[in-house]
Amino acid sequence: MSNYTITLPEETYKTLLEIAKEQGLTPENWIASQIFKKQSEEKLLSEQIGDLIGAIDSQTEPYHQFKKTE
Numbered sequence: 001m002s003n004y005t006i007t008l009p010e011e012t013y014k015t016l017l018e019i020a021k022e023q024g025l026t027p028e029n030w031i032a033s034q035i036f037k038k039q040s041e042e043k044l045l046s047e048q049i050g051d052l053i054g055a056i057d058s059q060t061e062p063y064h065q066f067k068k069t070e
Contacts, residue, residue: 008016013027020030046053 016027020027023030
C-alpha cells in the first residue's frame with residue numbers, strides 16, 4: 001500500500017485534528033471514514049435494503065402446520 005502526503009493550511013489542519021480527536025480517531029482515519037460514509041450514501045436506499053423488503057399476508061392460512069410440543 002502506498003502512502004501519500006497532502007498539504008493543508010494550518011487552520012484546516014488544526015480543525016481536522018480537533019474533530020478527529022473528539023471522535024477518537026486519527027486525522028487519517030477521520031478522512032477515510034468521511035470518504036466511505038459518502039460512498040455508502042451514494043447508493044440508493046432501495047439498493048441498500050432490497051434484500052430486506054418483503055410482505056406477509058396475515059389473512060391467509062399458513063402453509064406449514066405447526067406441531068404442538070409439550
